[in-house]
Amino acid sequence: MEAILDRFLRYARIDTQSDPNSDSTPSTEKQWVLAKMLFEELKNIGLQDVTLDDRGYIMATLPSNIEKEVPTIGFVSHYDTSPDFTATGVNPRIIENYDGKDILLNEEENIVLSPDYFEDLLLYKGQTLIVTDGTTLLGADDKAGVTEIVSAMEHLLAHPEIKHGRIRIGFTPDEEIGRGAHHFDVKSFGASWAYTVDGSQIGELEYENFNAAMAKITARGKSVHPGLAKNKMINAIGIITDLASRLPKNEVPEKTSDREGFFHVYKLEGSIELATMELIIRDHDKSLFEKRKQLLKDLVEAINKERPGEVVLEMKDQYYNMKEKVEPVYHIVEIAEEAMKSLGIQPIIKPIRGGTDGSQLSYMGLPCPNIFAGGHNFHGKYEYVPLESMEKAVEVIVKICELTAKKF
Structure with missing residues (x-):
């Protein structure tokens, strides 16, 4: 888990807030800092066809390690963070072996993350929590997802005994301002379907969202x-x-x-x-x-x-609601559900009260359900993510790749 933690902390400390008042893509220059870092990191871990286009979209390939033809699948996350709350000087804190009590995020301003208000905290007693210092958001939405996808690809590269087909990954800017999929090249991505790794608590699996x-x-x-x-x-x-x-x-x-x-x-x-x-x-x-x-x-x-x-x-x-585009290929949801169950995770299938890149991508020809990234209380100072949930998300991504190769 140490490698996952270190990777997430590196990403989280970079300010990548998007700006709805900007007409450029990415909407902020500072998003390029993480984009260029990811571009180099994907090459360094051994992925192929790594690209970073002039609008900040990153794509890469993990080649198939089996002889038979199976569908190319993808995993997508966004690296921008919300403009709703400051992300300048993100300083994550690590709470090991969480005891189920109040967490004092900021003593000077008496900012407390409490299970009395955020009862989901009690699901993670005994686990390692990554929290804010009370002055910024954390950025687990969706740097947790980015971390998990990169870590899963690195794991598959290190374990060729895990058989899988061709895997494509994509990272987008400006999702938080509704533009994450606007310039996503679905044809170039070349996947039959994909999963956004942009959900909240462990087990979430979503294929419905708002219009x-x-x-x-x-x-x-x-x-x-x-x-x-x-x-x-x-x-x-x-x-x-x-x-x-x-x-x-x-x-x-x-x-x-x-x-x-x-x-x-x-x-x-x-x-x-x-x-x-x-x-x-x-x-x-x-x-x-x-x-x-x-x-x-x-x-x-x-x-x-x-x-x-x-x-x-x-x-x-x-x-629009991606349910209309996902239901005709519902087996892609079933694969994710089976992956979770095989790892001892109870799937939580529910509608998203919001939208993801996947909702737009589904209407662009890339059916794209959403799976959990692990974070809670996005877009504010009470945001946190359990490290164990991030580790499980990595395992789910790996298992989806493995199951897809077995089923086709």
Whole structure:
């Protein structure tokens, strides 16, 4: 496990946050630091056809070590980290033999990782946890996945007695801002199917995700001295908050679970003359997804009719539920499930309340379920990953390669 730990710590300490406000790919120059490191590392461990293109996409091949023809499969992870919380100066801490009690992440600011709030911690008593120092995110999403894929390939290279077909691996930038698959060359990747290693707790196996859209609503008003404002002022802030209040109050992230969809307002800002609201729309069911988008259109139309001012809606789809593309080749899920069970891991098959590169890749012709990478509490200072879960993820990747060769 020491090699896995050392590799993850090297990756985690590099700031690779993506930036939704950038038009470049990768969206930040600092992502190139890890991309170039990975490029060299993949060559050094002995993989072939290692490439790093001008947009930061990395691909490599582990050649088959058997004579018969079997499908080429792939494993994909992203190396960027979320812009939701700072990743400058990531300083991971190691908690050995976790005792099930509170973990003081930062004494100065009294930041505590507690099983009273994050009850999943109790699943890992006696294990080694990698946590933050309370001031940054950790980056296990998805540097844990990157670590596991590299480590699995290194293991297969060191153990030629494990028989496998041709394996392709791919690492992407900008997944956290929804662009991870945008420039992924599926044809060049050349796999019949792949697995994203981007899930959370040990055992997760997912082939359903949200249908997703994003929206920006802009309201324009008219500023007049408040003492003389009657029948003259048009307050753009009031328009936006009125519209927000008409969204279904119980259909928000904090009040929904499983396959329940939601509207999530994540940004409000403005002044009397100009105010904006940004939100995302999510639903597993395609028809309900379309109804949610229509509701938003209807609300904007109603506001424009009822009160003065101008309200403009911009909305675009982001990705769709990969279930439609994976179910016709469900054996790829069954192989992952069998791999986990053979290693004593109970598969947790559930829908993703989000999306991965795999959801877009599935619609690009590369069916791509998602398997666990081991981390918890992504995108914030309470993020952690058990080292034992990372080790098991490596074993699952290796076993999937082995089972695929046996079954075809």
